[in-house]
Structure formats: structure tokens, C-alpha cells
Amino acid sequence: MPETKKLMYINRKAPYGTIYAWESLEVVLIGAAFEQDVSVAFMDDGVYQLTKGQDTTGIGMKNFSPTYSALGDYEVNKIYVDKESLEERGLTLDDLQHLVWEDEDEDYAEKDSIRLVSRAELSEVLADQDVLFNF
Amino acid sequence: MLHLVNKSPHDGCNLDTATSIMKDGDSLLLIEDGVYGAIKAGKAASLLEGRSVSVLGPDLAARGISEDKLVDGITIVDYAGFVDMVTASDNVQSWL
Numbered sequence: 691m692p693e694t695k696k697l698m699y700i701n702r703k704a705p706y707g708t709i710y711a712w713e714s715l716e717v718v719l720i721g722a723a724f725e726q727d728v729s730v731a732f733m734d735d736g737v738y739q740l741t742k743g744q745d746t747t748g749i750g751m752k753n754f755s756p757t758y759s760a761l762g763d764y765e766v767n768k769i770y771v772d773k774e775s776l777e778e779r780g781l782t783l784d785d786l787q788h789l790v791w792e793d794e795d796e797d798y799a800e801k802d803s804i805r806l807v808s809r810a811e812l813s814e815v816l817a818d819q820d821v822l823f824n825f
Numbered sequence: 826m827l828h829l830v831n832k833s834p835h836d837g838c839n840l841d842t843a844t845s846i847m848k849d850g851d852s853l854l855l856i857e858d859g860v861y862g863a864i865k866a867g868k869a870a871s872l873l874e875g876r877s878v879s880v881l882g883p884d885l886a887a888r889g890i891s892e893d894k895l896v897d898g899i900t901i902v903d904y905a906g907f908v909d910m911v912t913a914s915d916n917v918q919s920w921l
Binding site for chain 2: 703704705706707734735738741742743744745746747748749751753755778779780781785
């Protein structure tokens with residue numbers, strides 16, 4: 691068994707103006723298949739990626755936002771959202787998708803994946819990672 | 826003159842520059858990631874005060890921004906409305 695590393699994917703861009711958000715999501719899902727300890731962070735304009743109710747029919751682009759709800763099934767359940775970034779943008783946790791995962795150690799109890807964190811808390815989480823990927 | 830902004834207000838200074846250079850009678854249309862600038866509770870909303878501002882509806886919908894979140898008095902246009910605004914203006918400035 692190869693060593694398990696703590697990988698964190700840091701998302702700082704809005705979802706449709708550039709390809710970064712979608713590419714990140716694909717890489718996160720690929721990485722998750724290798725049974726690593728994966729965390730995902732959303733900060734700055736990256737918090738826009740998680741807004742609920744996205745409907746891209748009018749702009750002719752694929753709506754990849756439903757895929758975020760699949761992260762829990764890949765055991766990606768540490769999703770950090772930077773509180774300051776949300777507030778600056780006039781958003782609250784209620785504006786974001788409700789992402790959950792099932793804890794098999796507790797009879798598949800459904801638990802929240804999103805952790806709303808301060809800059810200071812995010813700083814601690816960052817310092818604890820082995821590898822950082824930026825999108 | 827019609828001013829177009831297609832970047833997020835938190836990504837560079839496009840919205841600041843556009844709103845500070847606009848004259849009375851000019852219009853501002855927010856498209857693509859520019860539509861994030863129209864969120865009432867956002868930090869950038871004050872830049873739009875006293876301006877004639879429109880926002881492209883399909884770009885709002887794609888980003889999950891509902892109309893009730895927008896700055897008061899803003900106009901939502903569709904692609905045909907976008908074209909009308911361009912043809913009605915003697916010039917268009919895109920703040921890319």
C-alpha cells in the first residue's frame with residue numbers, strides 16, 4: 691500500500707468565466723479514486739462555484755454544479771468554505787448547495803460536508819497538508 | 826456610451842475603472858462573471874450607485890443568482906436586449 695497523503699485542492703475562481711473550476715472538480719474526483727486524504731477549499735471567487743440553483747441553459751455551457759454533490763460518495767467530505775469570502779460577496783451558507791456524506795461508521799448517518807471557516811482556521815488547515823493544488 | 830464589464834468585481838479593477846469613468850447618460854451592462862457585481866449585499870454594490878445598470882439574465886441564471894439578490898433598480902436583459910443596447914449606443918467600451 692502506498693503512503694496516504696493529505697491533499698488539498700484550493701479553488702479561487704468563479705465557475706463559468708474560466709475553465710479552472712471544472713478542471714479542478716475533475717482532478718479532485720480522479721485524486722479521490724486513489725484513496726488519498728482529500729480536502730477541498732473554496733475561497734475568494736471560488737465560493738461562487740457552490741451556489742445552488744445554477745441553470746446554464748441560457749449560456750450554452752455545461753452545468754457541472756450537480757457534480758459537487760457526488761463528492762461525498764468519493765469520501766471527499768472535508769469541504770472548507772472561507773467565511774470572509776462569502777461575506778464580501780453578499781452570500782451566506784444558505785446560498786450554497788447543501789453537500790452531505792454518509793458516515794459508514796455510524797450506520798450511514800448523513801453528515802454535512804461543508805465546514806464554514808475563518809481565515810485563521812483555514813490557515814491552520816493549510817499548514818497541515820502534504821500537497822496543495824491550486825485552481 | 827455603453828460600458829461592458831465581464832469580470833468579477835473581486836478579480837481586478839474593471840468595475841472600479843468602468844464606474845469611475847462613466848458619464849451621466851452612459852449605461853453599464855454586466856455580463857459573464859461581471860454579473861457578480863450586481864449582488865446587493867456584496868462589497869462592490871456601492872460602485873453601482875447612481876448609475877444606469879443592466880445585467881444579462883442568462884449569465885445570472887447560470888451562476889445561481891436570483892433576482893431578489895440584485896441591487897435595486899437594476900434592469901435584467903436577454904441577448905436580444907443586449908443587442909438593442911449596443912445598437913442604441915454610439916459607442917461601446919469593453920473593460921476586458
